[in-house]
Amino acid sequence: MKKERQIAMKRLAAVMVSSAIALTACGGQGASSGEYDANSKATITWLNILHTASPPTDTILNKLEEKTNSDITFSWIPDASKEERINTALASDSLADIVTLTMLDNSSVRNSLKSGLFWEVEPYLKDYPNLAKISPDTIKSASIGGKLYGIPFQKDLARNGVTLRKDWLDKLGLEVPKTTDELMEVARAFTEDDPDGNGQDDTTGFVDRNDLVYGAFKTLGSYFGTPNNWQVSADGKMTPEFMTDGYLKTMNYMKQLYDKGYMNKDFAVTAKTDQQQKFAQGKAGIYVGALFDSKNLLNMSKGVQDNMQLVMANDITSTGKESDRAIWAANNGIGGLLAFPRTEVKDEAQLKRILQFVNDLLDEDSYALMTYGIEGTHYKLDDKDAATIINTDLWQQEVQPFAASRPKESGFKIHDADPLKQQADKMIADNANYAVLNPAYSLDSETYNTQGSELQKIITDATYKYILGEIDEAGFKEALETWKSSGGNSIIAEYEAAYKQAQGQ
Amino acid sequence: MKMSNEIKMSDAAALGLEQEKKAVKKKGHFGIMRNKFLYLMILPGFIYFVIFKYLPMGGLIISFQDYQPYLGISDSPWVGMKHFIRLFTEPTFFMLLSNTLILFALNIVIFFPLPIILALMLNEVRHRYFKNAIQTIIYIPHFMSWVIIVSITYVFLTVDGGVVNEMLAAIGLPKISFLTSPEWLRTMYMAQIIWKELGWSTIIYLAAITVVDTQLYEAAEMDGAGRWRKTWHVTLPAIRPVIITLLILKIGSTLDLGFEHMYLLLNSLNREVAEIFDTYIYTAGLKNGQLSFSTAVGLFKGLVGLVLIMLANRLAKKFGEDGVY
Structure with missing residues (x-):
């Protein structure tokens, strides 16, 4: 009973908030025909997901508003409670002009998209230079029932791989593993052969977390040839990944790691931050996850494990054959949609102005702003367009929260000067050639x-x-x-x- | 924390209500004007119950619909008992019901008597400052959030370097994965509740004990009763009505086993004993957006709570106590 009451209370609050948003949103636009004035200042509310601990300050926001000639009001939803909050917002119709929808396989998100709550945008894309560049494959993957209900977040297809302690490998005279058996041997050596040389049995090979998808399991699964969620045969028979041989092999591999103590025993209840801490503290030497995490891991180890050196691997297979290389593609490279609810975006003119805004977000300048911040304040640029963050604390506070709101994350001139990050980016780009897609991603059940x-x-x-x-x-x-x-x-x-x-x- | 405050509030409200009822009995229905200020004092509580407890019940309608947010309650299709049929035929149902009822029983059998015993013991402490110090210390955990308590437990009990397991290993015993084994879930759950709420729960009993007529103790002493006898024959009978009332209220509210608490303890390996109605409603309803289905689950849970409280009340009356209504 308590739950209903909470839902009802939230709904009440949400209705109040949404009417307030609606009032402010109405102030911005006048014309009601399909035409819009590209030079007009847009008033935009944006229900957005926050991946950092606190929302950004106004520094970058002001620059973005200047750049896109708009007045943006964010409502931030912490990533950890996005399911609950997005569902409540959908249920109570307390949305904004732009809604960031990252969980396209969530049933209520899917249902509301299919119900026609949001504008269908595909016919408009061709009118905007940056939006017109979105590939047909991406549009197909991001569509539901053949219709595109928002601007897709264009992510790298496959970001995962293995990060290892290079200094430990060198000390034990081991090579970067190429096969899962070699990886097992590295895990054994990291556990039993005292890689940090302190004479104590205080290290493990892997450190994993309570996540079978973004943790080690699914990536190792790819190495064993497990399909990405679903496998479809030539005659159209669908098999879920967990009924395949590869899945069983992966479970046996993990079981072996667990039984022999080559990974942290409590991985089933370990959170991501704890996992990364453990790695940074030198308690383990193998991290399976997004390849660009390596940069963070190295940063976190400063002052704790100053001799840490990292190396990444993205070409591990169980057979050792190049032809078997595979890596799963998270959501087929779609990070979600920027969707525009009809209840807030009342007419075509307003929609077109907002699409113009999203188009502007895809510009090189906006990307630099949302990725690195302001030149001279947050980062410095060398003559090869390589950016180095000069004030990490300020960057984390003012810039980092915007990173997840970038509609596209690669393909720009400006790039990170950090060698590890550069290497990770290169490997992620390389992964795309071996990406395993989920054939059921845009299908409906x-x-x-x-x-x-x-x-x-x-x-x-x-x-x-x-x-x-x-x-x-x-x-x-x-x-x-x-x-x-x-x-x-x-x-x-x-x-x-x-x-x-x-x-x- | 929010919830237990709420319970306390409703405890107090119920006690007040009881006295109100007696007053009405004596004076009939004509006391309203004469006691208008007393009635005015009920008003805030009355409004609270109407707004936060009764009006939202209207939302229960959606458990008989396939509620679609963009259609609203008025346009969503009616589906009758569909969601209830799904609930009762799903294999998870018996797991949910038994987990909820077992934890409920543990709460009543193990947790309920503890504050009474502690209150009686505190009452026997002669040194006033010592007693106050103890009371303050045992109240503190109540003000910590479940997140903190579960995190502390995690740090202590984890297999990867937790203090408890390191100690077990040091004396040559095998390590125990407390956090992931179903066998330890209930023990951990009860221990955390006792640690957090035991001290705070003594408050009402201590208050009840202070109003016991001291003449009774003096008379008992004259008859040669020792401390033990005085406690047994004077204190306990005197606070019996309070105990019964609190027991009934506890039974009514204990099906709210603490969503936050259990949600934090729940993981893939202990789900078979840890998934309760509250956590299931949250995951199915709010996270997966099955609003109608989870409302049906919530409604069912409410009904189970209602049946339990009615049984308890009838039992109380059988034993010659007043009950709560």
């Missing part, structure tokens, strides 16, 4: 939309239990049967039908 996350819990729980040795292969098979009978079979059938339909088009 009613059962998945309503019960998908609940059903996924069955699999996630069983996977952890298998790795920790609480159930055996028979137990895992049993969980698969539960998944099938609780709705999994319908998901498979619905995806297969949707796939057939999409192929027929």
Whole structure:
């Protein structure tokens, strides 16, 4: 009962907020025909996701407003509570002119997109130079039911890989691993051969966190040839990743790491910050995650592990054959949508002005502003357009919060001068050639939309239990049967039908 | 913290209500004008209950609909009992019900008597400053949020360098993965509740004990009763009505097992014992946007709570106590 009351209270508050937003939003535009004045100042409210601890100060915002000739009001939602907050905002219609939707597979987000709550933008893209450059593949991936309900965040296809302690490898006379077996051997050596030379048994190979997707599991899965969420056969049969051989191999690999103590024992309850801390403190030497995390890890280790040197690997396979290289692509490279609700953006003229604004955000200048800040204040630039942050604290406070709001993250002239970051960027670009896409990403399944996350819990729980040795292969098979009978079979059938339909088009 | 304050508020409100009821009985229905200021004092509480407890109940309608936010309550399609049928036929249902009821039973059987015992013990402390110091110290944990308490537990109990496991290892015992084993979840949950709420829960009992007529103690002493006898025959019977009332209220509110607390403890490996109605409603409803379904779950949970409180009240009356209504 308490819950309903909370929902109702939030709804009340949300209605009040949204009416206030609506009032301010109405002030900005006058014309109601499809035409708009490109030189007019736009008044824009933006419901945005915040990935840092606190929202940015106005420094960058003022510059952005100047650059885009607009007046922007942000409502920040912390990333950790985005599901709850976005759902409540959708449920109570307390949105803004621009809404950042990052969870396109969340059922209520999907349903509201399909319901026509947001403007369909594909027909307008060609009128804007930067938006016209969005590739047809990206548009296809970001579409739901063949329609594009917002400007996609263009992310790198596949960002994951393995980061290792180079100084430890050198000390133990090991090479950067190329196969999963070599990686296991490195993990063993890092655990048992005292890589930090302090004479104590206080290191492990891997340090992982409570995340089977963005942690080590899914990336290792790619090395074992596991498909990305779904596999589709030539005759249109769909198989979920956890029913494939690769998934089982990955579980066995993780189980071996766990059983032999080559990874932190409490990984199932370890948060990302704790994981990175442990690595920075020299408690472990192998980190599997986004490749650009290596720069942060090295920064975090300053003063704690000053002799830390890092090396990254993105070409590990279980077979050692180049042809088997693969790496999963998170959301097929779509970071979400910048969507424009019809309830806030009332007419075409206003929509066009806002699209102009998003187009301006894709400019080189805006990118530099939202990535590095203001030249001379936050960063310095050398003659090769390489940027170095000169005031990290100020940058973290004023610039970093904007990073996740960039509609596009690569393909600009300006780049990071940090060698590790440069190498990570190069490897991420290289990953794109081996990216494994999720064939079901833009397909629709009613059962998945309503019960998908609940059903996924069955699999996630069983996977952890298998790795920790609480159930055996028979137990895992049993969980698969539960998944099938609780709705999994319908998901498979619905995806297969949707796939057939999409192929027929 | 917010919730327990709320409980305290409703405890106080219920006690007040009880006295109000007696007053009405004596004077009939004609006392309203004469006691208008007393009634005026009820008003804020009355408004609170109407706005925050009764009006939102209207939202329960959506549990019989396929609620779509952009259609609103008026236009969303009616689906009758669909969501309830789904709830009762899902395999998770029995897990949720049994987890919730087991934790509820542990709360009543283990936690409920502890503050009474502690209050009686505090009452026996002769040295006033010592007593005050103890009271202050045991109240402190109540003011910490669950996030902090669960984090402290995590730091102590983790297998990767936690103090407890290091000590176990030092004396040659195997390490125990407290945080991920289902067997330890309930123990951990109860221990945390006791640590956090035990001291604070003694307040009402201590207040009740202070109003016990001292003549009774003197008379008991005359009859040669020692401390133990005085406690057993004087103090306990005197605070019995308070105990019964609090027990009934506790039963009514204990199905709110503390969403925040359990959500923080929950993980993939202990879900089979840790998932309760509150956490399920949050994940299914707010995170996955199944508003109608989770409202149905919430409504069912409310009904279970109602049945429990009615049973408890009837039981109380059978034993010759007043009950709460």
